[in-house]
Amino acid sequence: MKTLRLSVDPAHIETDAAQAAIAQAAQILRSGGLVALPTETVYGLGANALDHAAVARIFAAKQRPSWDPIIVHVAGPVHNNPMLEPLLAKCPPVVYELMEAFWPGPLTLLLPRSAAVPDIVTAGRPLVGIRMPAHPVAFEVIRQAGVPVAAPSANVFSHISPTTAAHVLEDLDGKIDAIIDAGPTRHGVESTVLDPTQSPMMIYRPGAVTAQQIREIAGPVVYFEEGMMPLAAAPEALPSPGVGLRHYAPRAxxxxxxxxxxxxxxxxxxxxxxxxxxxxxxxxxxxxxxxxxxxxxxxxxxxxxxxxxxxxxxxxxxxxxxxxxxxxxxxxxxxxxxxxxxxxxxxxxxxxxxxxxxxx
The missing domain is CATH 3.40.50.11030 (Threonylcarbamoyl-AMP synthase, C-terminal domain)
Incomplete structure (x- = not known):
């Protein structure tokens, strides 16, 4: 497979060239392909989250174990979002307060999933991680694709996450259909992963949205600690992406x-x-x-x-x-x-x- 490299200036996505690249990426996603997308955190490897076969291609390209769930990305309005609402079962009101405060942005919410979410996305878990990216290119690609996009980091599993298109190609060139090169990412670390259905709320992965910011909006929040899980816990028993895993590692x-x-x-x-x-x-x-x-x-x-x-x-x-x-x-x-x-x-x-x- 030859990986198509599309370039988009995030400051000028209204140009004809940028819109053509975005439309091409959106079409690849709709047709079941894999597209590496720039987000404000790291580059993500995207596929149609509602297409089991497309999501399976993410696992194959990344050499990612099937027990590790994938975060789903949506675009559009925060309230009454036609892409988001079908993915969710009933959520507590605090969820929408958090969305209003931090979306679009680097906050992933673990929420009760509906039957529309394929098991492969959540590794069979009852909660699905969802966020709305703030990066204008990722947001527009997802909006034009018209489907929620499953997108873990665009690297080989457990390797250093990519913050440039060149990093993605080091790991995945020839294994994915396309990449949109929009320059380096802004935050440089993955999104905060929060379960707002617990009391107190639980941060499973810290990120650019801090505990203090969450407390100011929604009340008590604590960090997950590895000691909260039995030492012999199987990977499939872990409650969230990234918990207890070995990640982000250089060869050195x-x-x-x-x-x-x-x-x-x-x-x-x-x-x-x-x-x-x-x-x-x-x-x-x-x-x-x-x-x-x-x-x-x-x-x-x-x-x-x-x-x-x-x-x-x-x-x-x-x-x-x-x-x-x-x-x-x-x-x-x-x-x-x-x-x-x-x-x-x-x-x-x-x-x-x-x-x-x-x-x-």
Missing amino acids: RLILVEGTLDELPARLADAAGRHAKDRLGVMLPAELAPTRFEPPLRQAAEFAWGHWNAPEELAERLYAGLRALDAGGCTVILCPIPEGEGVGVAIRDRLRKAARSAQD
Whole structure:
């Protein structure tokens, strides 16, 4: 299969060329094909969520296990949405308050599904994850397709999620029908996954929409912790996409380094000394000048990650940095781990899963 590459400037989707590309992508989705779409979080691999065979192609292309459910994306108005309403059974009122506050945007809601949702999408679970993307290209493709679009991240299962079209093609070129290249994504980490049907509400995957933002709109919310599940729980028993899984992993071994900004130079140097025989890479905060370091850290490949006190910037560049150091042939990547506040919670979640994956 030859993967068709369509380019769209998200700032000018009204042009004839952009509309032609969007219409072509929408037609591929309607006909059962796979299209990689830019969203505000990461690139997603889309298929018609109501077409069992099309969704099965997602699993095959990604080498994704069948027990891992897929998030469904919709477009259109938040209220009385003809694409959304047929997917849902009865929902509590707080669901619509959350939609009003955060949609379109990076919040996935786990909601009671209707019989219209194929079992393959939810892996047989009673809840389906649904969100409305804010990226203008993804939104318009889904709107024109006229069908809900199942779309996990557009990468091989458990690998680093893609934030550019080039990342998608590294993993999936020749395995999918098309990709829309609309430049790098904005948030850089996947959506927040929230179950609003529980009391208190449960965040299963942290993302760009923070717990504090959710509390301000809808009341008490807590984070899922792996200790809430039995150690021997089978994957198919997990309550949400991404829970307890090993994800986001580079090929290199990922070593996480805790510490304040002042402590990081010494701690990075100590970690580098323990891996002096490896080809080292380092995710380097902007405030840490490489000239401060001694060998072997000074000889490490560096990725200019972003400012330490700007977690949104760190999140946006996280996956690009891990991929860049991987591509440079690093066998060990040293990565400082930011504080767990705001979007920092999501960064820590991704890094811990990636490091566990690389080490096990």
